[in-house]
Amino acid sequence: xxxxxxxxxxxxxxxxxxxxxxxxxxxxxxxxxxxxxxxxxxxxxxxxxxxxxxxxxxxxxxxxxxxxxxxxxxxxxxxxxxxxxxxxxxxxxxxxxxxxxxxxxxxxxxxxxxxxxxxxxxxxxxxxxxxxxxxxxxxxxxxxxxxxxxxxxxxxxxxxxxxxxxxxxxxxxxxxxxxxxxxxxxxxxxxxxxxxxxxxxxxxxxxxxxxxxxxxxxxxxxxxxxxxxxxxxxxxxxxxxxxxxxxxxxxxxxxxxxxxxxxxx
Amino acid sequence: xxxxxxxxxxxxxxxxxxxxxxxxxxxxxxxxxxxxxxxxxxxxxxxxxxxxxxxxxxxxxxxxxxxxxxxxxxxxxxxxxxxxxxxxxxxxxxxxxxxxxxxxxxxxxxxxxxxxxxxxxxxxxxxxxxxxxxxxxxxxxxxxxxxxxxxxxxxxxxxxxxxxxxxxxxxxxxxxxxxxxxxxxxxxxxxxxxxxxxxxxxxxxxxxxxxxxxxxxxxxxxxxxxxxxxxxxxxx
Amino acid sequence: xxxxxxxxxxxxxxxxxxxxxxxxxxxxxxxxxxxxxxxxxxxxxxxxxxxxxxxxxxxxxxxxxxxxxxxxxxxxxxxxxxxxxxxxxxxxxxxxxxxxxxxxxxxxxxxxxxxxxxxxxxxxxxxxxxxxxxxxxxxxxxxxxxxxxxxxxxxxxxxxxxxxxxxxxxxxxxxxxxxxxxxxxxxxxxxxxxxxxxxxxxxxxxxxxxxxxxxxxxxxxxxxxxxxxx
Numbered sequence: 001x002x003x004x005x006x007x008x009x010x011x012x013x014x015x016x017x018x019x020x021x022x023x024x025x026x027x028x029x030x031x032x033x034x035x036x037x038x039x040x041x042x043x044x045x046x047x048x049x050x051x052x053x054x055x056x057x058x059x060x061x062x063x064x065x066x067x068x069x070x071x072x073x074x075x076x077x078x079x080x081x082x083x084x085x086x087x088x089x090x091x092x093x094x095x096x097x098x099x100x101x102x103x104x105x106x107x108x109x110x111x112x113x114x115x116x117x118x119x120x121x122x123x124x125x126x127x128x129x130x131x132x133x134x135x136x137x138x139x140x141x142x143x144x145x146x147x148x149x150x151x152x153x154x155x156x157x158x159x160x161x162x163x164x165x166x167x168x169x170x171x172x173x174x175x176x177x178x179x180x181x182x183x184x185x186x187x188x189x190x191x192x193x194x195x196x197x198x199x200x201x202x203x204x205x206x207x208x209x210x211x212x213x214x215x216x217x218x219x220x221x222x223x224x225x226x227x228x229x230x231x232x233x234x235x236x237x238x239x240x241x242x243x244x245x246x247x248x249x250x251x252x253x254x255x256x257x258x259x260x261x262x263x264x265x
Numbered sequence: 266x267x268x269x270x271x272x273x274x275x276x277x278x279x280x281x282x283x284x285x286x287x288x289x290x291x292x293x294x295x296x297x298x299x300x301x302x303x304x305x306x307x308x309x310x311x312x313x314x315x316x317x318x319x320x321x322x323x324x325x326x327x328x329x330x331x332x333x334x335x336x337x338x339x340x341x342x343x344x345x346x347x348x349x350x351x352x353x354x355x356x357x358x359x360x361x362x363x364x365x366x367x368x369x370x371x372x373x374x375x376x377x378x379x380x381x382x383x384x385x386x387x388x389x390x391x392x393x394x395x396x397x398x399x400x401x402x403x404x405x406x407x408x409x410x411x412x413x414x415x416x417x418x419x420x421x422x423x424x425x426x427x428x429x430x431x432x433x434x435x436x437x438x439x440x441x442x443x444x445x446x447x448x449x450x451x452x453x454x455x456x457x458x459x460x461x462x463x464x465x466x467x468x469x470x471x472x473x474x475x476x477x478x479x480x481x482x483x484x485x486x487x488x489x490x491x492x493x494x495x496x497x498x499x500x501x
Numbered sequence: 502x503x504x505x506x507x508x509x510x511x512x513x514x515x516x517x518x519x520x521x522x523x524x525x526x527x528x529x530x531x532x533x534x535x536x537x538x539x540x541x542x543x544x545x546x547x548x549x550x551x552x553x554x555x556x557x558x559x560x561x562x563x564x565x566x567x568x569x570x571x572x573x574x575x576x577x578x579x580x581x582x583x584x585x586x587x588x589x590x591x592x593x594x595x596x597x598x599x600x601x602x603x604x605x606x607x608x609x610x611x612x613x614x615x616x617x618x619x620x621x622x623x624x625x626x627x628x629x630x631x632x633x634x635x636x637x638x639x640x641x642x643x644x645x646x647x648x649x650x651x652x653x654x655x656x657x658x659x660x661x662x663x664x665x666x667x668x669x670x671x672x673x674x675x676x677x678x679x680x681x682x683x684x685x686x687x688x689x690x691x692x693x694x695x696x697x698x699x700x701x702x703x704x705x706x707x708x709x710x711x712x713x714x715x716x717x718x719x720x721x722x723x724x725x726x727x728x729x730x731x
Contacts, residue, residue: 043677044690051687053517055524079596080677084462085586091465092589094596111465150449151462168369170449171458175690182693183361185369202691204510346664346710347703348671351682355703358695436574443576447675454579467586475575475583482574 027228036075039065040095043080044173047198047255048101052265060255061099082172084151103153103218114221115235122214123157124193129209147177147186157215158190174199194256201262300456308439314378319385344383357448373445381438388430392423432489514694528684536667543609551617572611578672585676601673609666620655660717664710
């Protein structure tokens with residue numbers, strides 16, 4: 001009887017050790033073993049992740065991931081989602097990394113771990129070129145219709161800045177908001193400056209005007225799950241390396257700071 | 266680095282997932298009620314419109330005028346051969362190019378109306394074709410013209426027979442209204458999407474949504490069974 | 502001046518649309534592949550369920566019946582979201598396309614099940630009794646007496662159901678499967694001429710669905726002869 005008890009304790013101990021050992025294999029090892037890095041990215045979020053006119057997936061975040069995979073020595077697999085589907089995809093382990101222009105808000109950080117920021121932008125207000133709204137103050141009217149992206153910081157910023165407005169949350173990506181404003185479904189739109197500038201490239205020039213001033217300052221980061229701290233450390237080191245050797249600036253200058261990418265895509 | 270904390274995380278995650286978070290649902294119940302009624306009135310509007318369009322296009326289809334018949338035929342066959350979602354996007358993205366600016370709800374109800382209208386037309390047509398020939402000939406020999414025959418003899422009876430399949434189409438309509446969430450209309454399916462994007466809880470979000478739809482379904486189904494019982498006594 | 506500008510824009514967009522046709526064809530292939538897989542699998546499962554439902558096993562009948570009711574009572578879009586977002590939480594890792602196939606197969610099976618039940622129950626029970634009296638086992642009854650005759654009743658609505666399911670496949674565009682509808686949605690964000698883009702989408706679906714509808718109608722006509730002059 002005493003032997004049996006001792007035996008079960010031994011088995012339990014071995015089980016726990018075995019489990020801990022098994023779990024100790026971090027995400028980096030999994031990726032290396034699998035030979036593939038799975039990335040959750042946006043379907044239509046120019047200039048970070050979008051489908052160009054040839055039907056190929058491209059963008060700033062896409063190219064950064066390509067660099068990452070090359071450094072890791074693995075293949076890349078892109079899984080695309082609407083903006084509001086990115087975090088659930090990461091959490092449900094469909095993807096290892098979330099690569100988008102996402103702001104590391106404290107609320108989101110309760111669920112997922114963000115990398116150090118790779119760039120900074122902020123929420124801006126945009127409107128039709130011929131609309132009467134000239135400044136952010138003009139927009140603080142009751143009942144004004146604002147187009148925002150479902151699940152984005154633009155949505156929260158707009159709620160705070162324009163408490164009397166009627167918010168319309170679009171499911172999808174930034175270009176939908178620009179389309180809504182141009183077609184008159186909404187009076188103004190609120191989204192990250194980089195996303196608005198990137199999205200405008202597909203629309204007739206001078207159809208949309210961005211109002212001066214930012215509603216908020218947003219750093220942009222990639223993200224992983226909290227069980228992938230090894231991947232997070234690696235990714236931060238990766239960003240450090242590419243900012244030191246100039247590849248990050250190259251990427252951002254091509255995609256975000258100018259419209260150079262429009263020629264090829 | 267990733268030893269015990271990850272194991273704890275896994276275990277905690279499992280426990281949380283196994284426990285359906287009812288607290289969240291209670292917190293979001295006001296949103297769900299709002300969306301429930303939105304679904305009801307969107308579907309109701311679509312149903313009313315569909316009946317009108319159905320009666321109109323059916324009459325056109327069966328009329329002797331070649332033009333009316335072909336026009337209605339083209340309308341019905343185009344609707345039946347294309348998906349509702351494509352039709353919805355067609356109106357949502359297409360109308361503004363013609364300069365027509367409608368609020369999303371109006372576009373949604375328009376798409377639902379035109380879509381279900383075609384199916385209603387076919388249901389009514391089947392109902393009409395089930396009316397005994399003798400009645401129609403009697404009506405013709407009594408000197409009633411096409412419009413009068415339709416109005417006083419054919420349509421009332423056809424509509425009566427058509428009620429069960431129409432209720433079936435009503436059920437389809439309610440389910441179709443879910444697609445309206447994709448053009449950013451706030452209704453039941455959008456409630457699930459909101460819970461997913463705000464709280465990262467798709468299970469609680471969409472299962473609750475499903476429950477609300479099932480409530481509507483069972484109410485309509487019960488009504489359909491009840492009306493079928495009454496019709497059997499009246500009709501045959 | 503504005504009118505001319507409009508015409509130019511229209512021409513410009515049309516050209517861009519023509520350039521995107523390969524992308525649309527890719528989407529069309531995806532729709533066909535998705536529908537094809539789901540319809541075949543759904544038919545097999547649907548027939549199995551239908552035969553069980555028309556049979557004797559009380560418990561199985563009820564379980565399948567309850568499931569079919571659940572599927573028929575909720576929007577397919579919600580089912581697709583559940584398959585995509587919630588199944589992974591139960592441990593089944595799914596990407597968009599497999600989730601779409603599973604959801605569409607399930608939907609097909611449920612509706613086909615009811616059609617099969619209707620067909621089998623339309624066979625007069627006298628036939629089955631005679632078959633049992635002649636010593637035929639249930640399996641043989643089914644295979645040689647019931648099903649062959651039931652097929653005549655099942656086939657027209659079955660083909661009609663196929664059309665409905667091909668149209669329902671457009672819903673999976675919501676979880677990112679790049680079918681014809683999704684291609685249209687992506688394209689219209691680059692080429693903001695909704696009528697042209699979704700006109701093209703509509704034509705592509707029409708090409709697949711209309712022949713099937715005519716087929717179903719002609720099958721049905723061969724079974725009922727009714728003409729009405731109003």
